[in-house]
Amino acid sequence: MPTYYDYELGKAAATLTKELFKLKPGETFVITADTESDSQVVDATARAAFAIGAKPMVIWVASPLGVGKDADPMLPLEALTAALKEADAWVEFNNKWLLYSTPFDIAMKENKRLRYLCLVGMDADMMVRCIGRVDYPILKEFEEKITEMTEAAKHVRMTTPAGGDVEFDNDPNHPISCETGYVDTPGPHMMAGQIGWSPAFESINGVIVFDGSLVPPFLGVLEQPVKLHVEKGKVVKIEGGKEAVEYEAWLNSFDDPMMLRLAHLAYGFNPGARLTGNILEDERVWGGTEWGLGQVGLMYVPPEGIKGASHTDGICLNTSVWLDGKQITDKGKVLDPTLASLVKQLGKA
């Protein structure tokens, strides 16, 4: 008897290893996982890698109590680093992620051929919807067009049905990072369907309402919206219910002014993503936008980013977007006629 999504997962894992990673026979493919990971996903991926002649090496570790560098003291640091330095490709299924941990940093710096894909906390359901059932060539074309349009705009306004209304200018020195899902070149890659960038920080003004999830400090989908009033890139007031109070206390607990500053935003455009409470998926829900606060990654503000005590991401569902006054999405639906056929092919018309 098949396990949940057994057949579909086989196909999704084949897509992952063949189409996205383009694994070649003989390549060492490291799959990392922790005891919070979905073993069905891990096994299906190893199976698919083996079927195309690669050498899967599945590494399970105990779940650390934190992510990134917070996980370091609980990880077998030297042995893990050593393995990653010798891998050709690496998919990370750890729920307590290794992304930005010391083994990750060293491997990325010293292993120039390493292709890394971050699929933290992946489960069978998400893998089938967000990886297996995605038409990658079409999604790539769509994402690249939207990226191009956004890059060309000087001024952006975004509203949401929950009451969000925020505007900002783009900074031509800040690149736009477009995740199309492919992992066929060295370096870190994220799941398909997210386009992120940092605006000109001082130009961000208005109201941002999180009504999806908000991680950290919360787990799962928000019970009530959290409303941020933003002036010149800085959060000046937070309103809402119990979670808003907790969120404000959490931000202030770092005693770091960067924690009250917006860091980046992102469009969500993965055709299979649903609001589930898992931030990896929630930030890709079609037509949503995400705002990050705190530390700014170096991919958004090269070469070094902007240091902050921590980082948090919140989701705004069903966003309407105007680029230089021209509306391109309406409550999450893409309006631009040049994109209509692609949107239809992705099942999101």
Place this chain on the structure above:
Amino acid sequence: MFYYDYELGKATDVLVNELLKLKEGETFVITADTESSPTVVDASARAAFAAGAKPMVIWLASPLGVGKAADPMLPVEALTAVLKEADAWVEYNNQWLLYSTPYDIAMKENKKLRHLCLVGMSADMMVRCIGRVNYPVLKEFEEKITEMTKAAKHVRMTTPAGGDVEFEHARKNGQPDPNYVFSASLGYANVPGSHMMAGQIGWSPKLDTINGTIVFDGSLVPPCTGKLEEPVRLSVKGGEVVKIEGGAQAAEFEAWMGSFDHPQMRRLAHVCYGFNPGARLSGDILEDERVWGCTEWGIGNVGAILIQPDGIPAPSHSDGICLNTSVWLDGEQIMDKGKVLVKDLPRLAKELGKE
């Protein structure tokens, strides 16, 4: 609940605490292949985590061969890199990594590495051969019988299946030759180096003094898989196998030996006592060679650990099991059809449940 769930938990506690003596913060690598038992692997990681160590479980596709024959199918560089950084390593791979390139490099370059070879381990074997063993008593028993055997000049072994073989021990200046090592596996893996499952004592006699009849009635690996269907009888002269008799498996064995076209492949390499109180004849050589009161004869390559410094090279090696052996050391019978007879060995055997 799965088969032996509770017992396996205890067996893995014994493994990590008593045998490997894992310390807090140590990196404990557990390797396995797709022929390995996931219940054994998971239980070991669980026990290591409870002991405060950092378990790192590595699953691989099963290579089509063992040792260096597995190399082309392994992620050699990444696996080697991990093993070079591990504090302790238990190997559950059914297609074993022992003597593969990652193993050789790790053992040579990682001076702190404690390796324990438990290839092809199952839940059942783990409970019987590891979890239910009284290690301090077994150690005392094995050390005593090793000492007695080493002190003897002449040994005779017979078995109910018709075996009757005798040999002398290598000596130098009236003492046992120190180059001929008596290797007793006590199960402990608390010092750097490679360790085997408890309950086996192996050595090489003065090879050209081996004469008589050896009858394999347990298993014979390679080339036969599982338990032997009928005995395979070897006539031995001056350490060389001069005649092989029996049924289809005897013919298979003779063909296999002949296929190497190498004189050392027809010569005996070592003998071993089996003394693991939990071992049963199961067709798995790791267990079979430890069945209480059996002896094992190896043919072909002689390892450098038994005859120092270099052993005797040969293209391959085979091990055969003779059940219920009677043993005479310098004419004194110390075992009768697998039962130990002398000094306080029967008392220790009784404590081990092997009256």
